[in-house]
Amino acid sequence: MIRAAIVGGAGYIGGELLRLLLGHPEVEVVASTSARLAGRRVDGSHPNLRGLTDLVHSSPDALPDCDAVFFASSGLDDPAQRAALASRAKLVFDLSADLRLTDPALFAKHYGAHPTPDLLGTATRGLPEVDRAALRTANLVSVPGCMATAGILGLRPLVEFIDGPVTVDGRVGSSGSGASAGEMNLHAERANVLRVFAPLGHRHQAEISQATGLTVRMTATGVDAVRGVQVLCRTQVRAGVTETDIRKAYRAAYADEPFVRVVAQKRGNYRLPEPKILLGSNFCDVGFALDADTRELLVVGALDNLVKGGSGNAVQSLNIRMGWDERLGLGFPGLHPV
Amino acid sequence: MSVQSCPECAADVAFAAPPELNEIIECGECAGELEVVSVDPLIIAVAPEAEEDWGE
Ligand SMILES: [Zn+2]
Secondary structure, three states: OEEEEEEOOOOHHHHHHHHHHHOOOOEEEEEEEOOOOOOOEHHHHOHHHOOOOOOEOEOHHHOOOEEEEEEOOOOOOOHHHHHHHHOOEEEEEEOOOOOOOOOHHHHHHHHOOOOOHHHOOOOEEOOHHHHHHHHOOOOEEEOOOHHHHHHHHHHHHHHHHEOOOEEEEEEEOHHHHOOOOOHHHOHHHHOOOEEEEEOOOOOHHHHHHHHHOOOEEEEEEEEOOOOOEEEEEEEEEOOOOOHHHHHHHHHHHHOOOOOEEEOOOOOOOOOOOOHHHHOOOOOEEEEEEEEOOOOEEEEEEEEOOOHHHHHHHHHHHHHHHHOOOOOOOOOOOOOOOO | OEEEEOOOOOOEEEEOOOOOOOOEEEOOOOOOEEEEEEEOOEEEEEOOOOOOOOOO
16 A cells, blocks of 8 residues: 545546545545645545545645655646655656646746746656656656647557648547636536637647657637547648558557557447547547548547546556556446436 | 458457358447458458438
């Protein structure tokens, strides 16, 4: 058993980390911090956890020493506190965007100037399908963004076939914007939306470029769903690339992966990846369509933004780091119908 | 058990029992319906599928 703590446990990502870690056979959750809700019960923030824990959110200052700490919120506002919290554990998993980009100038372009730019480039990316070898010994892990994860897993095996820039159209449910209240999160403003909130240059495009070497342009749209991410990636392939080539490349990359499934089927209601059936699961489904005549390739990726797009990836990375079965604590297969 | 390559996606398609003429099997990868059009030699072909259109 190891002792784990969550910084920022009152948010949606924090809640999903709690759900997964409370069900993990090798992990004891010893603390969840929340500056806003210190002293309040964890199951008050996350009612699905009633009966599973009597934990109470603590102030960040009261974080105990433990084996692993998970940052579920950004520490950029208070770098000194972030450093103090990180020093409480040997293993640090950062689920915020704080450490995702390695280039300070690129970080500044998308997020503003980093208060401690020396930290950029020090973390191992927590994307098991790409970074497994490095994760076995990593003590500081940066979990990639939700839409970035879907885009990277969809595109990366196909990089050698792609000829030209990739246009990524990301769609995301409202939980992607966090648990804080605000006018933009009123039900009246959120319901029924197809809101193009990032028409050009969404932040996750930098992560997809960084991981694939491709030129990526990204648009993001908020849709009328609580959870779920789907990315549509449009590009051109080199002359002569066939559907069989693409399937072969996907098979080589993912045949042995526990949480990536290739979904490009000819029949049924779910022919291409769709987040609806992935909610609560750690799966990322990837699929594609190819028009060999025009060389047009569409890559589709889908996942639950809070699980494979965040907390599940972090737990899978922890499992790899500890040498455990990667599937520990991540067995939930999703629901159908839902 | 005999194994054939799916004509649609090239995944392995395994027959538990000896295949019969006109038998329909489903590819596990692309979910295409495949028909046994010849037993000796064993040949499988793709059966036609219906398309969807939500944008009418
Ligand atoms: Zn097939």
